[in-house]
Amino acid sequence: MSDICLEFQNLTLGYQGHAAVHHLTGTVECGSLTAIVGANGSGKSTLMKGIAGILKPISGGCASKFKRLAYLPQQSELDRSFPARVVDLVALGFLQDRGLLGRVTEDDKAKLAACLEAVGLSGFEKRSLDSLSGGQMQRALFARTMLQDADLILLDEPFTAVDERTIRDLVLLVRQWAAEGRTVLCVLHDHVLVRAHFPQTLLIARKLVGWGPTPEILTPDKLLRARNFQEAWDETAGWCAESPVALHHTHGRGGGHDGETQRTVARV
Numbered sequence: 001m002s003d004i005c006l007e008f009q010n011l012t013l014g015y016q017g018h019a020a021v022h023h024l025t026g027t028v029e030c031g032s033l034t035a036i037v038g039a040n041g042s043g044k045s046t047l048m049k050g051i052a053g054i055l056k057p058i059s060g061g062c063a064s065k066f067k068r069l070a071y072l073p074q075q076s077e078l079d080r081s082f083p084a085r086v087v088d089l090v091a092l093g094f095l096q097d098r099g100l101l102g103r104v105t106e107d108d109k110a111k112l113a114a115c116l117e118a119v120g121l122s123g124f125e126k127r128s129l130d131s132l133s134g135g136q137m138q139r140a141l142f143a144r145t146m147l148q149d150a151d152l153i154l155l156d157e158p159f160t161a162v163d164e165r166t167i168r169d170l171v172l173l174v175r176q177w178a179a180e181g182r183t184v185l186c187v188l189h190d191h192v193l194v195r196a197h198f199p200q201t202l203l204i205a206r207k208l209v210g211w212g213p214t215p216e217i218l219t220p221d222k223l224l225r226a227r228n229f230q231e232a233w234d235e236t237a238g239w240c241a242e243s244p245v246a247l248h249h250t251h252g253r254g255g256g257h258d259g260e261t262q263r264t265v266a267r268v
């Protein structure tokens, strides 16, 4: 697994015994930039939670090789009524290094200020979270992600309800992260954005429909297959047996991650 950051091994994920992602097998290369695409309810967020270790597999597994993980969930899963300031939210990026009671050093403060500046939020440090617009909140979350200095970054619909200029700024950051050798997986609905900026695409409709270079995946026939599969899906179906045909996919591009230790995502 030299250049492989993530390996799905017949991975099935779900809730209360009902599978939401079925028998996913394949690998993600270190330093690759992958869009996760599919209709509503197709299992994209479930897959992200499985990779992040929030959701344990029903069967199969997800092996991984990374030092630090950053996971940005959907905005709808965040509670903005909590009385916190922008600086408090972004400083959570230090949690992995400092712990809950760790002291923030002068160097940390400079890093935090640099991240806020990079997302265009200098001067917003003391603003309360509930006073931010959707786009400003997303910029603050990107600043936190940047501060985490992760080599595996999971973004779940990061551009929802964000204006075009903010999308442009944040996409540049995402591309910069990949150019730095970080592995990025990003859930997206906007196919134009995917085609323009994401070299790899994983198309899902509860099970894998296609995975590989974006121009080969976002084709009319595959998108139709994804839609048909989704529409035919039985929401109440339980766990299903493994398909007799074993799939294996390898995707992405290599990047330098020498000396990393291998571990399972569930332990992150």
Ligand SMILES: Nc1ncnc2c1ncn2[C@@H]1O[C@H](COP(=O)(O)OP(=O)(O)OP(=O)(O)O)[C@@H](O)[C@H]1O
Pocket: 015, 016, 020, 038, 039, 040, 041, 042, 043, 044, 045, 046, 047, 235
């Ligand atoms: N906590 C949960 N408990 C039970 N079922 C869930 C839970 N979260 C998601 N599901 C179900 O799992 C399936 C996949 O949901 P998931 O959120 O992964 O889809 P998605 O592709 O991210 O959708 P969207 O594009 O709408 O965000 C859906 O049928 C959903 O209802």
